[in-house]
Amino acid sequence: MAHKSDIEIAREAKKRPIQEIGARLGIGSDDLLPYGHDKAKVSQTFIDSVQDRPNGKLILVTAINPTPAGEGKTTTTVGLGDGLNRIGKNAAICIREASLGPNFGMKGGAAGGGYAQVVPMEEMNLHFTGDFHAITSAHNLLSAMIDNHIYWGNELEIDQRRVVWRRVLDMNDRALRDVVTSLGGVANGFPRQAGFDITVASEVMAILCLAKNLADLEKRLGDMIVAYRRDRSPVYCRDIKADGAMTVLLKDAMQPNLVQTLENNPAFVHGGPFANIAHGCNSVTATTTALKLADYVVTEAGFGADLGAEKFMNIKCRKAGLAPDAVVLVATCRAMKMNGGVTKDDLGREDVDAIRKGCANLGRHISNVKSFGVPVVVAINHFVTDTDAEVEAVKDYVARQGAEAILCKHWAHGSAGIEDLAHKVVQLAESGAANFAPLYPDEMGLFDKIDTIARRIYHADAAIADKSVRDQLHAWEQQGYGHLPICMAKTQYSFSTDANLRGAPTGHTVPVREVRLSAGAGFVVVICGEIMTMPGLPRQPSAENIRLNDAGEIEGLF
Structure with a gap:
C-alpha cells in the first residue's frame, strides 16, 4: 500500500473550531483572537490572569545530530503530546514557527509528519499569523x-x-x-x-x-x-x-498562537529562532502559559542535543526559571547506520554492525543530557525499513548507557503508536529524579563558558580564538556583560565544527570566528567554523516544486 504524503494526511484532518481547542485548556472564546477558524492568538490579559497557578511537568524533546536520513524530532514531540492525552493526561505541546527561508530551500516545510502533525500545516509553513x-x-x-x-x-x-x-x-x-x-x-x-x-x-x-x-x-x-x-x-x-x-509593531506577535494536532489536541506554535545560529527554542511566553494550563507540556529544541538542548538548558531555562522534568532523545535506526558509515542510498539494507558503530553519537548525547541532572529516555522513531535486529541493537546499546530506548510508531499510527513512551515519560517526570542545573555558573568568564561548552558538550580539546576575539570578550566583561550565557552558532551536523565529522569525534578544536553581543536578548553569540547567519539556497531549492494544483491546493510543501 502506498503511504500517503504528509500534506495529503494534513489535508484530510478533521479539525475542530479553535474555540473548542481553547476550551480544552480553559481559555474562553473572549480570550482568543481568531485568525480564521483554525488558529488564534491567546490574549495577554488571559496569560496575566493564570500566573498564580502551579506549573505542570515540562518535557523536552531533543535528538541526535541530524542526518539526511531524517530523525523526526517535531513528529515525536507532536506524537508524544497526543500519546499523553491518549493515556489520560491533560497535555499540550509547544513548538516553533517555521521560517520561510528553509521551506523554500532545503526542506519544504514541517510541522511534524505522518499521523503526528500540527495543522493547519500549509498556513503554519507560510505566513501563519504574521x-x-x-x-x-x-x-x-x-x-x-x-x-x-x-x-x-x-x-x-x-x-x-x-x-x-x-x-x-x-x-x-x-x-x-x-x-x-x-x-x-x-x-x-x-x-x-x-x-x-x-x-x-x-x-x-x-x-x-x-x-x-x-x-x-x-x-x-x-x-x-x-x-x-x-x-x-x-x-x-x-x-x-x-x-x-x-x-x-510586535504587540500582537508577542501573543502565543494556538492551533491543534491531527488528534485535536492543543498546540502552541510561537517564535522560531534556529538552533544552529540562534537559541533554538519556542517562546518563553508560550511555554510558561502552557505550563499553567496543562499537566504536561511537551516542547522541543532544535537540531541535536549539542545545540538545542544545551541552549534550552543554559539559556531558556536559566532566563525563565524553568527546569525540565524529563528529556526525550529522538534517534532512528537509519541515522545510526549513517553515523556508522552507511551511505543514504544503502539505508534500506539491514546492517546491525553499522548501527552498533553509529550508536556512539547517541551515547554521547545521552551522557550530555544526563550531565544537566535530568532523566532521559530514548525514542526510536520507527521507519518501515527498520528490522527487529536493528531495533534490538539500539535498545541494547542504550541499556548499557543506563537508559531505556522505546520503539515509537506515531508516524504511522498517531497516539496509538507511542503509548509506551508516554507511560515512560510520566514515570520519569513523576519520579522526582530531575535535579536540574545549567552547565556553567553566571560568574564564569565569557571565554571560559565557551571553552566549557566546547569541552563538555562537544568533547573538544579546547575552544580557540584570535586575540581580537578574546579582547572583545574581555571588553564586554568590563562593560558588565560577563554574566551572560553563551549562544553557540555552529553546524548542526556534527559535535565538531566540521559538518562531515559524524559519530562521536574527539581530538578536535572549536575555532571561534566572531562574537556578537545580544545585550537585549541577554546572551553572547559565538560564531564557530564556517556557519552562516544568512543561509543560501541549494542547487535545486524546494521552491521549484511548490505550486498550486488545479484544485487550488498547495503542492510541494512536503
Missing part, C-alpha cells in the same frame, strides 16, 4: 532609523564603521550576506558596508522568545546595542528612540 513579518519589520525599522539618524547630523556621534546592527529578511539569500548601502549620492546618505541575516537569527526574534511581557519586551529592545562611537562606547536602540515603535 509574527515573522512583524519581527522583520520591527528589526528593519531600527535599521532605517539608525541610518536616518546618521543622515540628519549624527547627534549621537556614531562611528559609521562600527554600526553592528545588520538588516534581516526571512529568506535564504546569500547575495545579501555582505552588501554596500546608501550608494547614489548625497540624498541617499553615507555609503557603508552592511549585511543581512535571516529573520530567525535576529536579536528581535530572540527577545520576543525570551521576554515575559510587553514591558519586558520594550526594555530588552531598548537594551540592544546597535553601534559604537569612536571611543568604543555603545549606542543603544533606546538612544535611537526606536524601542517604542518596535514594541507597537
Whole structure:
C-alpha cells in the first residue's frame, strides 16, 4: 500500500473550531483572537490572569545530530503530546514557527509528519499569523532609523564603521550576506558596508522568545546595542528612540498562537529562532502559559542535543526559571547506520554492525543530557525499513548507557503508536529524579563558558580564538556583560565544527570566528567554523516544486 504524503494526511484532518481547542485548556472564546477558524492568538490579559497557578511537568524533546536520513524530532514531540492525552493526561505541546527561508530551500516545510502533525500545516509553513513579518519589520525599522539618524547630523556621534546592527529578511539569500548601502549620492546618505541575516537569527526574534511581557519586551529592545562611537562606547536602540515603535509593531506577535494536532489536541506554535545560529527554542511566553494550563507540556529544541538542548538548558531555562522534568532523545535506526558509515542510498539494507558503530553519537548525547541532572529516555522513531535486529541493537546499546530506548510508531499510527513512551515519560517526570542545573555558573568568564561548552558538550580539546576575539570578550566583561550565557552558532551536523565529522569525534578544536553581543536578548553569540547567519539556497531549492494544483491546493510543501 502506498503511504500517503504528509500534506495529503494534513489535508484530510478533521479539525475542530479553535474555540473548542481553547476550551480544552480553559481559555474562553473572549480570550482568543481568531485568525480564521483554525488558529488564534491567546490574549495577554488571559496569560496575566493564570500566573498564580502551579506549573505542570515540562518535557523536552531533543535528538541526535541530524542526518539526511531524517530523525523526526517535531513528529515525536507532536506524537508524544497526543500519546499523553491518549493515556489520560491533560497535555499540550509547544513548538516553533517555521521560517520561510528553509521551506523554500532545503526542506519544504514541517510541522511534524505522518499521523503526528500540527495543522493547519500549509498556513503554519507560510505566513501563519504574521509574527515573522512583524519581527522583520520591527528589526528593519531600527535599521532605517539608525541610518536616518546618521543622515540628519549624527547627534549621537556614531562611528559609521562600527554600526553592528545588520538588516534581516526571512529568506535564504546569500547575495545579501555582505552588501554596500546608501550608494547614489548625497540624498541617499553615507555609503557603508552592511549585511543581512535571516529573520530567525535576529536579536528581535530572540527577545520576543525570551521576554515575559510587553514591558519586558520594550526594555530588552531598548537594551540592544546597535553601534559604537569612536571611543568604543555603545549606542543603544533606546538612544535611537526606536524601542517604542518596535514594541507597537510586535504587540500582537508577542501573543502565543494556538492551533491543534491531527488528534485535536492543543498546540502552541510561537517564535522560531534556529538552533544552529540562534537559541533554538519556542517562546518563553508560550511555554510558561502552557505550563499553567496543562499537566504536561511537551516542547522541543532544535537540531541535536549539542545545540538545542544545551541552549534550552543554559539559556531558556536559566532566563525563565524553568527546569525540565524529563528529556526525550529522538534517534532512528537509519541515522545510526549513517553515523556508522552507511551511505543514504544503502539505508534500506539491514546492517546491525553499522548501527552498533553509529550508536556512539547517541551515547554521547545521552551522557550530555544526563550531565544537566535530568532523566532521559530514548525514542526510536520507527521507519518501515527498520528490522527487529536493528531495533534490538539500539535498545541494547542504550541499556548499557543506563537508559531505556522505546520503539515509537506515531508516524504511522498517531497516539496509538507511542503509548509506551508516554507511560515512560510520566514515570520519569513523576519520579522526582530531575535535579536540574545549567552547565556553567553566571560568574564564569565569557571565554571560559565557551571553552566549557566546547569541552563538555562537544568533547573538544579546547575552544580557540584570535586575540581580537578574546579582547572583545574581555571588553564586554568590563562593560558588565560577563554574566551572560553563551549562544553557540555552529553546524548542526556534527559535535565538531566540521559538518562531515559524524559519530562521536574527539581530538578536535572549536575555532571561534566572531562574537556578537545580544545585550537585549541577554546572551553572547559565538560564531564557530564556517556557519552562516544568512543561509543560501541549494542547487535545486524546494521552491521549484511548490505550486498550486488545479484544485487550488498547495503542492510541494512536503
